[in-house]
Amino acid sequence: MNTRRVMAVVAAVVMGLGLMAQTKPVEIQSPIVSEKDFLWYTEQRSAWKEATRRNPQDETAWLNYYNASRYMGWFGQPADSLARAAVHEMRAAIPDTYTYNKCAYMAIKLGHGDETDGAPYAEAALAMLPDDMQLSDYNEWVCYLAMKGQEERMAQMAKRFFDSGLYSEAVLRYSYNELAGMDQDGIFIASGDAAIIPKWLIQEGMGLHRDKTIVCVPFLAVKEYREWLAAKLGVEFPAWQSGTFDEYERTLLQTIIDRHGSRVYFSTTTPQQTMEPWKAHLYNEGLTLKYSAKAYDNMAVKRRNVEERYLLEYLLVSFRPEWTSGQRLSANYAVLLSDLLPYYAKHDLARYTWLQRLLECGVKNTDMSEERKQEFLKLLTVTI
Numbered sequence: 001m002n003t004r005r006v007m008a009v010v011a012a013v014v015m016g017l018g019l020m021a022q023t024k025p026v027e028i029q030s031p032i033v034s035e036k037d038f039l040w041y042t043e044q045r046s047a048w049k050e051a052t053r054r055n056p057q058d059e060t061a062w063l064n065y066y067n068a069s070r071y072m073g074w075f076g077q078p079a080d081s082l083a084r085a086a087v088h089e090m091r092a093a094i095p096d097t098y099t100y101n102k103c104a105y106m107a108i109k110l111g112h113g114d115e116t117d118g119a120p121y122a123e124a125a126l127a128m129l130p131d132d133m134q135l136s137d138y139n140e141w142v143c144y145l146a147m148k149g150q151e152e153r154m155a156q157m158a159k160r161f162f163d164s165g166l167y168s169e170a171v172l173r174y175s176y177n178e179l180a181g182m183d184q185d186g187i188f189i190a191s192g193d194a195a196i197i198p199k200w201l202i203q204e205g206m207g208l209h210r211d212k213t214i215v216c217v218p219f220l221a222v223k224e225y226r227e228w229l230a231a232k233l234g235v236e237f238p239a240w241q242s243g244t245f246d247e248y249e250r251t252l253l254q255t256i257i258d259r260h261g262s263r264v265y266f267s268t269t270t271p272q273q274t275m276e277p278w279k280a281h282l283y284n285e286g287l288t289l290k291y292s293a294k295a296y297d298n299m300a301v302k303r304r305n306v307e308e309r310y311l312l313e314y315l316l317v318s319f320r321p322e323w324t325s326g327q328r329l330s331a332n333y334a335v336l337l338s339d340l341l342p343y344y345a346k347h348d349l350a351r352y353t354w355l356q357r358l359l360e361c362g363v364k365n366t367d368m369s370e371e372r373k374q375e376f377l378k379l380l381t382v383t384i
Contacts, residue, residue: 023047028067030136031074032194032325033168038075044068045082052093059099062090066103067136070110080112087113101125102140119148135166139193142200147219149228155204161197162205170326172198173314178287179209181305182265187233187256188288189215190267191274194325217274220252221245235259250277257291264291268336286310287336299343306337306355315362327366331376334359338379345382356380 025047045068051061069082087107090100101124108118122144130137138161145154161167175198182188190196196216203210213232219225230237235255240248257264257278265288266275275282275289282289283298286305290298306312315330322330337359344352363376 025051025061025064028064028071030139030193031071033135033323035324036071038072041068041072041075045072052089056093059094059097062086062094063099063103063136066090066106070106070112083107083110084112084114098125098128098130101128102137105144106140133160133164138164138166139197142197143193146200146216147222147225149224151228154200158200158204162201167198167201168323168326169320170314170318170322170330172201173311174287174326174329174332175199176202176208177305177310177312178267179212180309180311181286181288181301182209182212182290183263185211185213185263187213187215187260187264188267189217189253189256189264189274190270191217192269194329195267195269215256217249217253217270220249226252233259246273249274253277262290262292265289266291268332284336287333299340302337303340303343306340307351312358315358315365317361318365322366327368330362331366331368331373333362334376334379341380341382352382356382 023043023046026044028041028044028048045065048061048065048068051058052065055061066083066086069086072082073080084107087100087103090103094100101121104113105118105121105125107113108115108121122141126141129141138157142154142157142161145157171194175195178188179186179199179202188199196214199209199212199214202208203212203214213229215229216225220229226237233256237252237255253274254277265285266282268284268287268289270289272279278291281291281293283292283296285298285301287310290301312333315333337355341352341356341359344355359380360377363373366373
């Protein structure tokens with residue numbers, strides 16, 4: 001290799017190293033707020049690691065270093081070992097701090113901690129709550145308190161969370177519509193932060209739809225939650241004696257259905273495997289799937305929800321940047337409600353025009369790729 005070629009290669013390597021060194025650390029948000037790719041999390045992990053080296057007492061740097069490490073696991077990487085290492089380093093640098101206790105609790109909850117009981121760390125963190133709580137703080141503690149069946153403490157945290165104004169308006173409005181379409185004293189079953197948390201905020205922060213019971217499927221693995229839920233719903237759950245937890249989970253949900261029947265609703269975002277045993281008896285009423293042992297005119301109920309109960313005008317325009325999950329839920333209206341368009345095109349042209357415009361805006365106001373938007377918009381094509 002000639003000298004000029006060698007110098008060019010060296011220059012390229014140095015430039016590449018310089019670009020890596022210049023990576024600016026950016027707050028690591030939950031993927032439901034802003035989803036990034038693997039390279040971004042990798043670069044941010046390095047950037048925040050360097051920030052902890054420069055200032056070992058910087059709790060913000062440690063939190064972001066830990067979060068970048070664990071989110072790398074969303075891409076099939078060995079994030080467990082990276083996140084575990086981050087907690088070990090944190091323990092040496094900032095023990096007895098809010099951030100360390102919060103991350104130690106999360107590590108145990110997510111399965112990459114050194115212990116099995118995260119409650120002592122959670123309670124230690126709750127005793128040191130910062131005045132300027134962030135979204136991730138509220139998310140973590142409202143879930144922890146609900147999971148432990150501590151209804152009063154959870155309600156206080158949910159009210160504080162709602163009042164903070166940090167939660168996505170689009171996700172809150174979608175959740176409001178889900179609840180509004182349900183019957184009195186309905187039981188809502190779902191998985192996932194964006195399906196569960198906003199409903200607690202609506203109930204405790206706004207004081208609305210408090211008659212509904214929100215069931216978080218993953219929490220069924222926690223004894224304290226099962227005890228709270230059994231008392232709330234007036235059922236007696238059998239003890240877990242044998243078999244897989246998936247089988248036990250189905251038994252718990254069947255116990256609820258046996259007792260409350262058509263009061264039970266599933267979110268349409270609930271994993272299909274969770275709903276599989278009852279799919280023949282689930283009827284789409286718009287944004288939710290209602291259990292019913294007998295067939296009924298669910299499309300009439302769906303039209304009622306769209307015409308009388310759902311608040312949909314917010315889809316027309318967005319006045320601020322929205323979470324990734326909020327945009328996806330706004331686009332999801334097109335998937336769930338497009339089957340009403342042929343009926344309205346035939347029987348109520350004004351209603352058809354109104355609904356089609358709303359559903360189109362729900363898709364177009366997202367930052368999805370044009371190709372992806374077209375996939376949703378094709379659902380709205382109706383021949384009149």
